[in-house]
Amino acid sequence: MIRFLIKRFVQDYENVSDPEVRAAYGMLSGTLGLINNFVLFALKLTVGLVINSIAVISDAFNNLSDFCTSLIQIFGVKMSCKPPDKNHPQGHGRSEYIASLAVAFVIFSVGTRLFGSSFEKMIRPEQPTVNVTVLVLLSVSVFVKIWMFSYNRSIGERIDSEINKAAAQDSISDAAATFVVVLGTFIGTFTTFPIDGILGLVISFLVMYTGFKIARDSASLLLGRSLSDDAVQKIRKIALSSEVITGVHDLIVHDYGPGKTYASMHAEVSQLSDIVEAHDQVDRIEQKIYKELGVKITIHMDPMESAKPEGKEE
Structure with a gap:
């Protein structure tokens, strides 16, 4: 009915x-x-x-x-x-x-x-x-x-x-x-x-x-409840799927109501990366996170001298 x-x-x-x-x-x-x-x-x-x-x-x-x-x-x-x-x-x-x-x-x-x-x-x-x-x-x-x-x-x-x-x-x-x-x-x-x-x-x-x-x-x-551990892991996984991102840290979430979840995060990239290509890939990662999780995220790129081993980003 x-x-x-x-x-x-x-x-x-x-x-x-x-x-x-x-x-x-x-x-x-x-x-x-x-x-x-x-x-x-x-x-x-x-x-x-x-x-x-x-x-x-x-x-x-x-x-x-x-x-x-x-x-x-x-x-x-x-x-x-x-x-x-x-x-x-x-x-x-x-x-x-x-x-x-x-x-x-x-x-x-x-x-x-x-x-x-x-x-x-x-x-x-x-x-x-x-x-x-x-x-x-x-x-x-x-x-x-x-x-x-x-x-x-x-x-x-x-x-x-x-x-x-x-x-x-x-x-x-x-x-x-x-x-x-x-x-x-x-x-x-x-x-x-x-x-x-x-x-x-x-x-x-x-x-x-x-x-x-x-x-x-x-x-x-x-x-201000944080995202579930599952959602955090999905965000990390999506971000690290990029070739230029070697690590992520400082994920901050703001919930302004249903369908209005915003987040920011730092992504570590090699200082030798092409800045334009790295920026384009970060944009695609932001769009993918929003599409799959409904989180409007802003990712800040942190240039690193060398890549950190995966799993030690935070």
């Missing part, structure tokens, strides 16, 4: 490097999140109030927080796709990381509130009233969240969007939480043990952990 929606609402959907296409993907996933999470919130809140279950009500407000995160997602995508200006010459790509961090804070705050209400419910337990219709409705919501996980993960990987990846993590944790609620609500009809409050506590911890994990990943990106 998500493929049909992408083809229907995202023009030129295969050109994911285009900021406008990325924005269209973000708007689509954000809008789906708004609709799905609001419907799930209304459904679960109604069910929770009818059967007097704090676990279901907690799960409902978890979906309300997801509704808010979808709003933040749309805002973040819009901001990140703004073109560069005088004060932000590298664009606004990091806005997406900031939006992901805001999503994390909303999720974590909801988890702390759910913890308090669930703890109180555990101390003063009330038996929920359950029927088959309630269990079916809650089970359907699990499948909705699994679908949301699927399309957010797909879009996140396709356009390399941290906020979509965060939404995917949140959706799968929500699906697990609701499944636990369904199971616990069913078991709770056969016992006086305060399982409703205990399940509420479990959900609150799950929600808080999701918020913490998203915050950790977003903060790492904002602080």
Whole structure:
């Protein structure tokens, strides 16, 4: 279904490097999140109030927080796709990381509130009233969240969007939480043990952990996460494939948002090399690195008296 929606609402959907296409993907996933999470919130809140279950009500407000995160997602995508200006010459790509961090804070705050209400419910337990219709409705919501996980993960990987990846993590944790609620609500009809409050506590911890994990990943990106070891090795391998480059060092990376990774590096060349030929080869290496890794790199040539043995460049 998500493929049909992408083809229907995202023009030129295969050109994911285009900021406008990325924005269209973000708007689509954000809008789906708004609709799905609001419907799930209304459904679960109604069910929770009818059967007097704090676990279901907690799960409902978890979906309300997801509704808010979808709003933040749309805002973040819009901001990140703004073109560069005088004060932000590298664009606004990091806005997406900031939006992901805001999503994390909303999720974590909801988890702390759910913890308090669930703890109180555990101390003063009330038996929920359950029927088959309630269990079916809650089970359907699990499948909705699994679908949301699927399309957010797909879009996140396709356009390399941290906020979509965060939404995917949140959706799968929500699906697990609701499944636990369904199971616990069913078991709770056969016992006086305060399982409703205990399940509420479990959900609150799950929600808080999701918020913490998203915050950790977003903060790492904002602080300037380095390239993976695999990407660094690929850059070195591509550079050393040139006949004139005998070594590389001082690789520095700057991440300005998805699709906006810049780097600089020193390449060692023999002082006896033809400067024009060496410059042409370095240009080709820069283009090859960008084509294969999406990193816009600037390589500075360092003339060397003699070639260093390969493997001792750094």
